[in-house]
Amino acid sequence: MSLLPDDIAALARRVIEENRAAGRTVALAESCTGGLVAAALTEIAGSSAVLDRGWVTYSNAAKQAELGVPGDIIDAFGAVSVACVFEMARGALERSGADVAVAISGIAGPDGGSALKPVGTVVFGKAVRGEDDPSADERLFEGEDRAGVRRQATLCALELLLP
Template sequence: MDSLLPQDIVDLARRVVEENMAAGRKVSLAESCTGGLVAAALTEISGSSSVLDRGFVTYSNEAKQAELGVASDIIETFGAVSVACVYAMAKGALERSDSDVAVAISGIAGPDGGTEQKPVGTVVFARARRDSDEPEAELKRFDEHSRAGVRHQATLCALELLLP
């Protein structure tokens, strides 16, 4: 068996590893709704140890606070699925690693947990770079409402953010 992951994810992960290796960049991850899928995709690729520094799976709000230093008032005010939270997650991952770039993901994969303001399929991404103080974050709403489908799309988007 070659991989348990879908081919489009493996192909993009290969590109991420190859391009970051060529650029001499290390990456880190702070994953919530993807539960480590992005890290798993990268580690499918031979040579990924020269690119992937570490991954944090911070599924609970408590883990986001303890492992990544996300302030409780950010979660209380904006929620875990918010630009403010994922940017704090990405910054925390960058500060706690030897990486050049960190990507964070938090979302509502479903089938439950959605609200009118944040329906199932809402996923927020952030990227923090050591060479920039400017936040980069984006909220996406995926039409795919199966849990697997949302996590698949979120993994692809996170991998794209790791390209140099």
């Protein structure tokens, strides 16, 4: 019996299988998902061959202390920004033995949104060992409650982990 919804469990299984076949390991830097991506992966038998480690850096202080995100990045752009997630992904890759790191930061709600960054705004970053710069992408999950935003963010992060 899985603790996960079927769509998340199926995608997590695919992430583990495809990364294991590629000989690739992954690391995670999660904020708004609160460890859901790591939980999805560790639900799958054999995940230890793929998942190197993960961080739940919910606070700005944790992002700085654990992942090396510069405080001036957070001050200038906020924790939910391409610049911050770029640094989270880079920090996770540098601090792990993984081949790829994915970072997630967002506003799950119901509070915390603004006109520029409404509830449902989630930013994803991906750093790959041997590549110069991480990539980042911002999404808006409109019409979702807190659980829905976190669910959608988990699915997107898992997709980024596919080789």
